[in-house]
Amino acid sequence: MAPDATRPYHHGDLRELLLSSALATITADGVGAVSLRRLARDAGVSPGAPYHHFPDRGALFAAVIVEGHALLLTRLTAARGAARDPVEVIREILVAYVAFAADHPAHIRVMLRPELGDPLRHPEVTAAGVDPVELLRSSVVDAQRVDALPPGDPEPLLHLFWSLAVGFVTLWVDGPIETRCRVLGTTPLELMATVAHAVENLLRRPSGDTRAPVGH
Amino acid sequence: MAPDATRPYHHGDLRELLLSSALATITADGVGAVSLRRLARDAGVSPGAPYHHFPDRGALFAAVIVEGHALLLTRLTAARGAARDPVEVIREILVAYVAFAADHPAHIRVMLRPELGDPLRHPEVTAAGVDPVELLRSSVVDAQRVDALPPGDPEPLLHLFWSLAVGFVTLWVDGPIETRCRVLGTTPLELMATVAHAVENLLRRPSGDTRAPVGH
DNA sequence: CCCCTATCTATGCAGTGTTTAGATTGCCTA
DNA sequence: TAGGCAATCTAAACACTGCATAGATAGGGG
Numbered sequence: 243m244a245p246d247a248t249r250p251y252h253h254g255d256l257r258e259l260l261l262s263s264a265l266a267t268i269t270a271d272g273v274g275a276v277s278l279r280r281l282a283r284d285a286g287v288s289p290g291a292p293y294h295h296f297p298d299r300g301a302l303f304a305a306v307i308v309e310g311h312a313l314l315l316t317r318l319t320a321a322r323g324a325a326r327d328p329v330e331v332i333r334e335i336l337v338a339y340v341a342f343a344a345d346h347p348a349h350i351r352v353m354l355r356p357e358l359g360d361p362l363r364h365p366e367v368t369a370a371g372v373d374p375v376e377l378l379r380s381s382v383v384d385a386q387r388v389d390a391l392p393p394g395d396p397e398p399l400l401h402l403f404w405s406l407a408v409g410f411v412t413l414w415v416d417g418p419i420e421t422r423c424r425v426l427g428t429t430p431l432e433l434m435a436t437v438a439h440a441v442e443n444l445l446r447r448p449s450g451d452t453r454a455p456v457g458h
Numbered sequence: 459m460a461p462d463a464t465r466p467y468h469h470g471d472l473r474e475l476l477l478s479s480a481l482a483t484i485t486a487d488g489v490g491a492v493s494l495r496r497l498a499r500d501a502g503v504s505p506g507a508p509y510h511h512f513p514d515r516g517a518l519f520a521a522v523i524v525e526g527h528a529l530l531l532t533r534l535t536a537a538r539g540a541a542r543d544p545v546e547v548i549r550e551i552l553v554a555y556v557a558f559a560a561d562h563p564a565h566i567r568v569m570l571r572p573e574l575g576d577p578l579r580h581p582e583v584t585a586a587g588v589d590p591v592e593l594l595r596s597s598v599v600d601a602q603r604v605d606a607l608p609p610g611d612p613e614p615l616l617h618l619f620w621s622l623a624v625g626f627v628t629l630w631v632d633g634p635i636e637t638r639c640r641v642l643g644t645t646p647l648e649l650m651a652t653v654a655h656a657v658e659n660l661l662r663r664p665s666g667d668t669r670a671p672v673g674h
Numbered sequence: 675c676c677c678c679t680a681t682c683t684a685t686g687c688a689g690t691g692t693t694t695a696g697a698t699t700g701c702c703t704a
Numbered sequence: 705t706a707g708g709c710a711a712t713c714t715a716a717a718c719a720c721t722g723c724a725t726a727g728a729t730a731g732g733g734g
Contacts, residue, residue, distance in 0.1 A: 398656040409625025
């Protein structure tokens with residue numbers, strides 16, 4: 243126990259220890275294996291100790307979710323910056339979303355199960371998710387402004403890309419895509435690259451109107 | 459206790475009662491509220507009774523998942539039959555997926571959380587999901603065969619549509635899309651209709667190649 | 675130097691999944 | 705019709721969980 247940087251209280255920075263221990267447990271044994279009692283046991287403290295850092299179990303997951311969305315946002319921002327034109331921005335964002343999931347498997351698992359964070363009791367869970375979506379929305383609107391995407395209400399296109407990213411990662415985390423990739427002899431990240439490329443090709447073709455007809 | 463159709467044993471068809479009670483509980487209070495003890499209590503039986511019908515908690519969820527995928531398959535099949543051309547088939551399938559979620563909220567919640575069914579212990583959970591996907595795959599291949607979709611490996615397009623459907627429903631169940639629709643003054647099903655329409659418009663434009671380049 | 679407050683321990687309650695041993699009860703057969 | 709078998713249910717127990725409470729401890733600011 244060398245005199246570390248910040249060790250504010252008698253037992254070290256338990257809060258940070260619990261968070262990192264939770265991430266490790268999730269990566270190893272899944273989110274179902276995470277209990278405050280087990281984390282406390284692993285940390286060598288009493289079962290009640292975690293409650294001085296997290297009011298309840300959901301608060302720990304809420305912290306993971308908030309941290310995860312911050313990490314995701316920086317990644318998406320970098321992806322947007324690396325693209326050379328508005329359509330490539332869309333493709334890069336889609337790929338970056340999956341790359342984030344690959345690099346932060348524990349975070350994404352919790353982010354895809356927001357009920358773990360008890361959003362009613364911990365509103366920051368809900369709030370944390372808006373920034374990445376707003377980045378995507380602004381990217382769609384920007385692309386429409388320069389005629390790189392079909393004009394009209396951006397909402398359908400936004401939800402198309404957003405759902406696509408979330409769905410792919412969900413299917414990966416839940417198993418089916420992992421399984422399929424083993425059959426195809428590829429990786430989920432590579433598969434998503436081909437999916438994003440297909441999207442890009444569809445978008446780059448002559449313009450059309452994505453608005454729904456008023457009639458039927 | 460009138461002499462019902464099938465009441466095989468002394469306490470009625472407890473298995474079916476537990477399943478329907480679980481669905482009702484999920485719809486009312488979420489999947490987190492489902493415990494075998496609570497279901498047993500609600501059914502007026504002892505805590506151990508459910509274990510004579512489901513070897514463990516996961517088996518009950520596994521049964522819900524299997525039932526759900528069967529319901530989903532019939533819905534997707536009907537959607538495919540109602541469409542007038544191969545591209546419309548894709549759109550109808552996307553909308554039907556969301557319509558299924560709207561009509562079977564309890565089933566979809568469990569289907570989106572396959573870990574509840576403990577897939578390692580209950581392989582039927584994993585198996586149940588393949589039929590709907592294969593229907594979508596064959597629809598993509600059929601459309602490619604008549605040049606209604608870009609030619610090449612169907613895998614990217616398949617995962618594009620599949621991820622889109624799963625992602626949209628996930629975002630709905632988890633909250634964000636429900637919230638957004640309240641702001642927009644629309645419903646998730648209507649929103650998905652516009653998304654699917656945007657997809658259809660993109661697909662109907664002049665043909666292109668969705669295959670990823672070998673270089674970069 | 676002393677107190678104050680954050681932190682941690684100890685303990686207990688209610689709820690959970692699951693197992694075991696034993697009681698009940700309907701059906702099937704002899 | 706009587707016997708027995710097997711499916712079903714009860715009762716009780718174990719280990720685990722989240723969480724609340726009361727009290728001990730110990731570092732930092734007055």
